[in-house]
Amino acid sequence: MTITKPQLKYVTNVGFCADFGGRGFQLPTSMVLRSDGVIFVASRGKPQTKGSNGIQLVTANHEFLGQIGSYGSDLGGMIWPTAVALDSDENLYLADEFLHRITVFNKKGDPIKSWGTQGNAEGEIKGPSGLLFDANDDLLVVDHRNNRIQKFSKDGEFIEVWAGSYGDGDGNFNLPWGIAQDRDHNVYVADWRNDRIQKFTSDGIFLSKFGTSGQNDGEFHRPAGLAIDSENNIYVADWGNQRVQMFDSEGHFLTKIRGEAGLNPWVIEYLDSQVDEKKARSSFVPVYQPDTDDPSEISARMEPYFWDPVDVIIDDHDRVYVLETGRHRLQIYEKTI
Amino acid sequence: MTTTHSKQDLVLMAHFLRRAGFGATPDEMDHALEIGYDQILDELLNPDHPDIIPDDLIRRYHVDLSDLRSSGDAHWMYRMVMTDTPLREKMCLFWHRVFATASHKLIQSRVVTNQINMFREQGMGTLDNLLIELSKDPAMIMWLDNQDNHGTNINENYGREILELFAMGVGNYTEDDIKETARAFTGWRIVNPEYMSIRMRNNTARPYGYMSWQFEYDEDDHDQGEKTILGETGNWNGEDAVRIICEQEATAKFIARHLYHFFVADELPVPQWPHEEPRDPEAIKLLCDAYFASGHSIKAMLKALFTSDFFKDVSARYARIKSPAEMVVGTMRLAGPVDLPSQEIFAAASACSNMGQALMRPPSVEGWQGGSEWINTGAYVERVNFAARIISNPDKLGIREIINRIKSLGESGSMSPDDLVDNCLTVLGPLDVLDSTRSGLKKYASKYGHLSWEENHSADQFDKAAVAVIQLVVSSQEYQIV
Numbered sequence: 149m150t151i152t153k154p155q156l157k158y159v160t161n162v163g164f165c166a167d168f169g170g171r172g173f174q175l176p177t178s179m180v181l182r183s184d185g186v187i188f189v190a191s192r193g194k195p196q197t198k199g200s201n202g203i204q205l206v207t208a209n210h211e212f213l214g215q216i217g218s219y220g221s222d223l224g225g226m227i228w229p230t231a232v233a234l235d236s237d238e239n240l241y242l243a244d245e246f247l248h249r250i251t252v253f254n255k256k257g258d259p260i261k262s263w264g265t266q267g268n269a270e271g272e273i274k275g276p277s278g279l280l281f282d283a284n285d286d287l288l289v290v291d292h293r294n295n296r297i298q299k300f301s302k303d304g305e306f307i308e309v310w311a312g313s314y315g316d317g318d319g320n321f322n323l324p325w326g327i328a329q330d331r332d333h334n335v336y337v338a339d340w341r342n343d344r345i346q347k348f349t350s351d352g353i354f355l356s357k358f359g360t361s362g363q364n365d366g367e368f369h370r371p372a373g374l375a376i377d378s379e380n381n382i383y384v385a386d387w388g389n390q391r392v393q394m395f396d397s398e399g400h401f402l403t404k405i406r407g408e409a410g411l412n413p414w415v416i417e418y419l420d421s422q423v424d425e426k427k428a429r430s431s432f433v434p435v436y437q438p439d440t441d442d443p444s445e446i447s448a449r450m451e452p453y454f455w456d457p458v459d460v461i462i463d464d465h466d467r468v469y470v471l472e473t474g475r476h477r478l479q480i481y482e483k484t485i
Numbered sequence: 486m487t488t489t490h491s492k493q494d495l496v497l498m499a500h501f502l503r504r505a506g507f508g509a510t511p512d513e514m515d516h517a518l519e520i521g522y523d524q525i526l527d528e529l530l531n532p533d534h535p536d537i538i539p540d541d542l543i544r545r546y547h548v549d550l551s552d553l554r555s556s557g558d559a560h561w562m563y564r565m566v567m568t569d570t571p572l573r574e575k576m577c578l579f580w581h582r583v584f585a586t587a588s589h590k591l592i593q594s595r596v597v598t599n600q601i602n603m604f605r606e607q608g609m610g611t612l613d614n615l616l617i618e619l620s621k622d623p624a625m626i627m628w629l630d631n632q633d634n635h636g637t638n639i640n641e642n643y644g645r646e647i648l649e650l651f652a653m654g655v656g657n658y659t660e661d662d663i664k665e666t667a668r669a670f671t672g673w674r675i676v677n678p679e680y681m682s683i684r685m686r687n688n689t690a691r692p693y694g695y696m697s698w699q700f701e702y703d704e705d706d707h708d709q710g711e712k713t714i715l716g717e718t719g720n721w722n723g724e725d726a727v728r729i730i731c732e733q734e735a736t737a738k739f740i741a742r743h744l745y746h747f748f749v750a751d752e753l754p755v756p757q758w759p760h761e762e763p764r765d766p767e768a769i770k771l772l773c774d775a776y777f778a779s780g781h782s783i784k785a786m787l788k789a790l791f792t793s794d795f796f797k798d799v800s801a802r803y804a805r806i807k808s809p810a811e812m813v814v815g816t817m818r819l820a821g822p823v824d825l826p827s828q829e830i831f832a833a834a835s836a837c838s839n840m841g842q843a844l845m846r847p848p849s850v851e852g853w854q855g856g857s858e859w860i861n862t863g864a865y866v867e868r869v870n871f872a873a874r875i876i877s878n879p880d881k882l883g884i885r886e887i888i889n890r891i892k893s894l895g896e897s898g899s900m901s902p903d904d905l906v907d908n909c910l911t912v913l914g915p916l917d918v919l920d921s922t923r924s925g926l927k928k929y930a931s932k933y934g935h936l937s938w939e940e941n942h943s944a945d946q947f948d949k950a951a952v953a954v955i956q957l958v959v960s961s962q963e964y965q966i967v
Contacts, residue, residue, distance in 0.1 A: 165690045175548050194549040228548075323545075341541075370541050388541060415692040425687065428680040436676055439699055444540075448552065448595060448697035449676075455694070456544065456551050474552050475693045 153402050154381070156394065156468060156481040161409040162187070162206050163477025164418065167194070171212040171414060173476045174200035178373070178459050179469065180232045180240070186213065187461075188240055189471065189478070190229040193219065201226055203242065203253075208463070208480055210413045216240075216257035221247055224259030231290070231326075233279035235302055241287065243276035250276060250289065250304065263304030268294050271306030278327035280335065282350055288327060288335065295321040297337065297352070311352035316342050319354035326373035326459065330380045330397070338371040338384065345371060345384060345399065358399030363389055363443070366401035373459035377466045377483070385457040385470060390443040392457055392470050407447075407454035407472070409479050447474060454479070490518050492915075498522065499914045500802050503967045504748050505529050505791060506571030507815040510883055511890045511912055526791050530609065530784055532570035538563070539825065546826030554695050557594025558844035559834040561601055565814045566823055566830070576608035576783075577601050578810055579747050581844070584619055584651055585852030586628045588845045592688045593695045596624035597845045609784040612740060612776075616652065616727045623675045623698030627685060629850070632678040634671050636708040641667045646850055647730070656759040657735035658715060665712040669726040672707030675700060731781050734773070741772035744786055749796055750804035751856035768795040803917065803966045806859050809840035811967060812868055816875050816959055819913070821883030836871040840864045860965065872959035879948040887912055888951045892938060899937035902930035902950070909954045918963045926961075930954050 166172030175192040182188070185207050193200030203226075205213035217224050228246035235241065239260075240253040249264030265272045278290030278297075287300045288310055296312035312321045322341035329335050333350040344359035345368075359368045369388030376382055380397035386404075394402045411419070419426040435453070438446045447455035455474030462468060468481045490498075498517050502509040506529070509517065517525040543560065544551040550560055561577075568574045581601060588594040600622050607615045619625055620643070626632055634640040644667030648658045675681055675698045684696070712721045714729050721729075730736055742763050746752035749768065753761050763769045771793060772786050779785030790796055807815070813833050823829050837844060841864050842853055879888060892900075894908040906926045910916045918926075933950040937943045958964060 164692055165694050167690050175551070177548065192548045194555075228546075340545075370545075409693070411692070418692055422687075424683050425680070425689070428683040432677050432680040436699070444544075445599070445697060448695075449699055451693055451696060473548060477693060 152485055154394065155403060155484050156392075156405050157484050158405075158408045158410075159467065159480045159482055160208070160210075161412050161477045161479040162208060162210055162414075163412070163475070164414045165476040166191075166204075167200055169200055169202070169215070173204055175473050176204075176458070176471055176476065176478075177229060177473060178231045179461055179471045179478060180234050181461050181463055181469070182234060182238055185209075185463075187469070187478070188232050188234075190226070190232050190242060191476075192229055192473070201229070203229070203232065203240070205257075208467075208469075212414075214257075216253055217242070217251075217259065223262055224251065224253070226251070230275075230277045231279045233281055233287070235281050235287075236285045239302075241279055243279050243289065245275040245277055245292070248273050248275065250279070250287070250300075252302075261303075263300075270309055271298070273298065277325050278337075280327045280329060282329070282335075283333045290324050290327050290337065292321075292323050292325060292340075295323065297321075297324070297327070299352075308352075311337075311348055311354070318357065319346070319348075321346075325371070326385070328374045328376050330376040331378070332380075336374055336376065336382060338374050340370050340372065340387075343368040343370065345374065345382065345395075347399075356399070358395065359384075365404065366393070366395075368393075372457070373471070375460040375462045375468070377462045377468070379466075381483075383460045383462070383468055385460050387456055387458060388443075390447045390454050390457065392454065392460060392468070405454075405470075405481065407452055407457070407470075407479060409452045409475070409477065412477070451475075494518065495915055496802075496917075497797060498525075499916075500797075501526070501791065503815075504796075504805075506575060507565065507811060507818050508967075510819060511886055523792075526788070529570070529572035530788060532573050534570075536564060536568050536570060536574075538567070542825045552593075552695055553595035553598050554593045554690065555588075556831070556834075557588060557598040557601075558838070558846070559831045560594075560598060561844055562814070562834045562837065563823065563830045565810070566817045566833070572787075573605060573609065576787075577604040578808075579743070580604040580608050580615075582747070582847070582852045582855070583743055584625065585847035585850050586624050586845075587847050587849075590685075591624055591627055592685055593697075594845050595695065595697050596627070599697070600624045601845075609787065610782070611731075612652075612736070612781045612783060613727055613731045615783070616647070616731065617724055619651070620647070620670060620673060620723050620727065621700040623700055626673065626675055626700070627681070627698065631670060632674040632682060634667055634673070636668075636671045636706050639664065639667045639671060639708070643667065643670055647726075650755075650850060650852075652730050652739060653733060653735045654739040654755075654758055657733070657739075661713070662715055665714045665721075666726050666730075668708045668710070668712050669714065669721045670723045672703040672705070673700075673723055674703055674706070737773040737776040737781075738769055740783075741769045741776065741786065744772060744790060745769060746855065748787075748790055749801050751806060754854040754856070754858070755851065765795055768793065771795075803963070805967050806856055807965055807967045808853070808855060808859060809837045809842035809864070809868075810844060812840065812965065813837045813871065816872050819883050819887070819959075820875050820878075821881045821886070833871075833875075836867060839867045840871070865965070868965060869960040872964070873956045876952060876956045876959055879952050884952065884955070887955065888948060891951055892947075898939045899935060900947075901935055902933055903927050905933075905936060905950060906930050906954055909951065909958060913955065913958055916958065916963065918958075918961060922961055922963060926954060926957055929957060 164172030173191045178190045201219035202215040230245045231243040242251045248266035251262040273291045275293035277292040280288045295314040297310045299307040299310045325340040326338040335348045343361040346357045347355045372387035373385040382395040393404045447453045459471040471478045588597045629643040631643040645663045775785045775789035890912045891908045938947040
């Protein structure tokens with residue numbers, strides 16, 4: 149019996165290099181999708197151009213709805229934004245791994261509070277890099293430099309150390325990054341420097357793991373973000389290998405994508421206003437035979453490819469969104485059989 | 486069995502490690518002394534492993550380094566501070582100076598980083614291979630406009646500079662040689678040259694960020710005709726031009742003089758070379774002989790240099806002014822390894838720039854002249870402030886090791902301030918200083934009185950005194966020379 153593996157078909161991309169702010173992103177690191185279709189994208193920006201930090205609001209239909217937050221350590225500011233998440237009331241939570249804190253924005257986008265104390269004692273955090281609201285609307289924080297995940301209430305009250313300590317055994321972590329859950333509220337963690345994905349119950353009990361170090365199918369080099377679709381397929385942003393891999397619910401490899409972004413409407417508008425660049429693009433070959441096998445350098449040369457794919461989310465139609473830090477955009481794919 | 490080394494051995498080894506690397510920590514000095522001069526030289530000339538650079542951690546935390554649009558200097562600074570193959574890294578610095586390529590015209594430092602990576606691989610190989618790779622290097626092509634060098638309309642920029650600044654020096658070729666060399670390199674360009682050129686000219690990261698470049702040879706754009714370069718006639722392409730250049734006596738002398746200036750003693754600025762003889766013509770001849778005998782091997786020249794009498798002689802000690810990169814990297818290595826993430830490396834790259842050497846941003850294709858150019862009032866103040874800043878925490882691994890070594894030279898847990906100074910100078914080198922410097926340090930140290938480290942309070946006081954003396958030593962004029 150032949151099993152037909154699913155394929156991922158490119159639909160569009162949303163984004164633009166907004167190095168001084170404005171419509172687009174600047175070195176984005178995380179995204180989350182609200183029920184009305186608004187996508188919140190956290191841009192890390194560059195230290196030299198502080199206008200480029202913030203959380204931009206866009207839609208899959210290429211609408212740009214503005215920005216909330218900016219560079220800094222005051223309330224509503226950020227320096228190394230790493231993760232965003234929405235609670236059941238759709239307030240936005242932002243993790244900053246330089247400030248070691250979580251900032252909460254209300255539905256209007258106003259910052260209302262922040263919490264977090266730097267440290268390694270229980271309840272303290274060091275480099276929060278992933279956020280996930282569980283079935284009870286409590287917040288799981290990937291406390292990555294402490295190699296653990298901790299559970300807090302929405303208001304920042306410490307509940308428990310949910311899982312993890314440093315190591316490579318079952319339930320151990322080495323600088324974990326992304327976190328996601330399936331329909332049954334099992335939790336999956338991208339165990340970044342162990343090059344694997346680990347699965348836990350909603351109470352933090354280790355269930356299983358998959359993935360080893362490497363570049364072959366099913367192997368990882370520093371997996372960053374991940375997401376689960378309605379059929380419990382798992383999508384992993386295989387950051388170091390510059391690709392996204394798709395697995396079934398048991399962790400068996402199904403397919404992978406390297407990225408194939410074309411020009412989105414913002415880019416077309418931009419090029420229409422830049423006559424010389426548009427003309428020069430008439431002879432532009434976006435993908436060609438590379439003379440290196442370093443995936444990061446290849447991504448740096450080939451415009452359509454993922455460059456540092458860092459986060460994945462799934463919408464209600466099971467479309468797959470992949471956020472790329474290096475290309476300041478997110479690419480959207482649909483699943484076909 | 487512990488071998489006791491003579492003071493001469495120590496002094497020579499310290500001199501060698503300062504020149505062939507960035508100086509040595511006490512542990513590195515121990516290792517070198519244990520295996521001996523010839524073997525440590527062999528180790529440094531023949532590194533058998535790549536450096537372990539945690540690029541994943543660098544990109545993870547310093548996200549703005551992930552595209553290397555800027556901050557390539559910080560990325561390279563990290564490599565120099567953390568390398569365990571310092572001669573290979575120093576050769577990157579050497580070639581970066583000779584083949585000076587600046588990221589500000591290229592509007593991204595990623596491609597210059599790739600060029601430095603190429604120096605790391607080819608820098609101690611043959612000059613022929615190095616010049617061929619340099620001619621194909623996308624950063625060099627765009628820096629010297631070779632993407633505009635067409636069979637039907639040549640651009641002489643690269644043809645001129647490979648002769649004048651990179652290989653032979655002024656006065657050793659004619660204007661016709663420049664034109665013919667340029668013709669040989671027609672068609673040597675990058676993929677998507679039109680679009681990449683416009684992006685560079687417009688200094689834009691739009692729409693989707695910067696793009697790195699790749700070499701491409703366009704046969705249709707190459708001038709297929711006969712060319713005469715330096716007296717040899719044929720249907721030459723770029724590889725042939727390199728072969729002809731590398732066979733020239735003038736090329737050997739030019740490279741030899743650069744190596745002498747960088748590793749032995751400060752030479753005059755390069756623009757004066759056509760008019761003034763080298764400091765040591767015999768040394769240059771020795772290096773040239775090694776060049777030709779080995780098939781143009783840079784490694785062979787380096788071996789000849791480091792085993793020569795002219796290098797080992799006392800007249801070569803402290804005969805060069807440290808470049809800012811050597812000063813910064815050497816001081817950082819002394820203080821101990823750098824953790825990621827931290828802003829230390831960015832601060833170090835910035836300090837290096839303030840001292841007059843912005844890595845990957847040389848002032849022009851002529852590079853930095855070095856020597857006395859490095860020292861002016863502002864630069865000196867920056868050097869002193871930087872060193873004091875780095876050497877301020879006794880619990881940094883490297884500083885703690887130095888303090889422990891100083892203590893090991895004391896007796897029964899105590900030390901006079903005079904001995905503290907002498908022992909400091911021994912452990913940090915050994916370093917030669919003027920009598921006036923030494924007595925000045927001792928006068929300063931005397932305010933701490935007789936020191937011991939038996940109890941917590943006195944141990945803290947010892948740390949404080951030791952750090953203060955070390956800070957003064959690395960601020961001294963003697964520390965600025967190598």
